[in-house]
Amino acid sequence: MKTNCVRITRFGGPEVLEPGQMDVAEPGQGEVLVRHTGIGVNFVDVYHRIGQLHGDGPVPPFVPGVQANGIVEAVGAGVDTVSPGDRVTHANVGLGSYVHHRLLPADRLIRIPDALDDDLVAASYLRGLTCHYLLKRLYVVKPGDVVLIHAAAGGVGQLMVQWAKRLGAVVIGTVGTDAKAEFVRGLGCDHPVVYTRENFVDRVKEITAGEGVPVVYDSVGADTFMGSLDCLRPMGIAINYGTASGQVAPFPLQRLHSKSLSVCRPTLRTWIASRSDLEKSSTEFFQLLADGALRIDIAAKLPLRDAAKAHEMLEGRTLSGAVLLAP
Numbered sequence: 001m002k003t004n005c006v007r008i009t010r011f012g013g014p015e016v017l018e019p020g021q022m023d024v025a026e027p028g029q030g031e032v033l034v035r036h037t038g039i040g041v042n043f044v045d046v047y048h049r050i051g052q053l054h055g056d057g058p059v060p061p062f063v064p065g066v067q068a069n070g071i072v073e074a075v076g077a078g079v080d081t082v083s084p085g086d087r088v089t090h091a092n093v094g095l096g097s098y099v100h101h102r103l104l105p106a107d108r109l110i111r112i113p114d115a116l117d118d119d120l121v122a123a124s125y126l127r128g129l130t131c132h133y134l135l136k137r138l139y140v141v142k143p144g145d146v147v148l149i150h151a152a153a154g155g156v157g158q159l160m161v162q163w164a165k166r167l168g169a170v171v172i173g174t175v176g177t178d179a180k181a182e183f184v185r186g187l188g189c190d191h192p193v194v195y196t197r198e199n200f201v202d203r204v205k206e207i208t209a210g211e212g213v214p215v216v217y218d219s220v221g222a223d224t225f226m227g228s229l230d231c232l233r234p235m236g237i238a239i240n241y242g243t244a245s246g247q248v249a250p251f252p253l254q255r256l257h258s259k260s261l262s263v264c265r266p267t268l269r270t271w272i273a274s275r276s277d278l279e280k281s282s283t284e285f286f287q288l289l290a291d292g293a294l295r296i297d298i299a300a301k302l303p304l305r306d307a308a309k310a311h312e313m314l315e316g317r318t319l320s321g322a323v324l325l326a327p
């Protein structure tokens, strides 16, 4: 059958996202045909579109998108974990989510609990799994920890702020505007810092009485990472989990020596590679969503063919929330 899609035939600006059609086969052994109902637009889609990932990224032509929700339409041989009609979600099953219908491996699908709204999951699933490994596994946030979260009003950032507060942390959150500062304060951020006009390193030193923080969650990259190292206390860790402003330039390892610092450049893919990790993280995140302990603002839901507009919004730095595409 044919299905609608948005594809990229060359790297570039949002205009390279072109609506089109593609073939989808019948589900084979272990496969499931899913009709998407909501497609999450994540910042990694921008990296893929502009070719920022280089060696580790896709080469055009390709269909972008790493996350979506949908309804099971058909299952292949040997599939007994989901059935036609089930609501399911998936994240990081390779590229190809900007489509109406997609063939997916059954063992990477997670059923959406009845209590949860489709759009809420489409806006937050990949981001929530990311927060889970960042706050509970890579660095285990403890009550009383003062943590620094960059881009705190963004899609991942706002979940990070709320979840870190739940874990008992004191949160310093950087944001681009005063309006975003107010927004993250409303989410529980103790110390919003407007890093477009304030020196965030000075502010962190002031807030921590010169001590520094044990962990920095840095998704901005090029513009912030060296400053992030300066915010750490001895034996602290700087986690560069995103590169919204560009990749971090190489620096001498010796830079870490005097305070015994650690750095990490993680990806969600590895933290949910096993089925048990995927299930555990999903269950824990869904429970917090269902309890209302975490929320995410949905800034816009656009038709799939308007993917270019969705990318413009995400890159424009004006949003406090997520953008969705509706097939």
Ligand SMILES: NC(=O)c1ccc[n+]([C@@H]2O[C@H](COP(=O)([O-])OP(=O)(O)OC[C@H]3O[C@@H](n4cnc5c(N)ncnc54)[C@H](OP(=O)(O)O)[C@@H]3O)[C@@H](O)[C@H]2O)c1
Binding pocket: 041, 042, 043, 044, 126, 127, 130, 151, 152, 153, 154, 155, 156, 157, 174, 175, 176, 177, 180, 219, 220, 223, 241, 242, 243, 244, 245, 246, 266, 267, 268, 269, 314, 315, 316, 317, 318, 319, 321
């Ligand atoms: N490694 C992983 O496992 C993993 C998984 C998921 C997401 N991520 C990363 O998490 C980050 C957040 O993802 P998201 O989809 O939720 O996006 P997002 O946070 O909603 O958007 C990115 C934010 O980065 C900030 N920013 C700073 N400098 C920027 C620049 N030069 N251009 C554009 N934005 C800039 C902006 O906030 P201000 O204007 O307030 O600065 C913007 O809102 C991304 O860096 C993404 O790559 C990593």
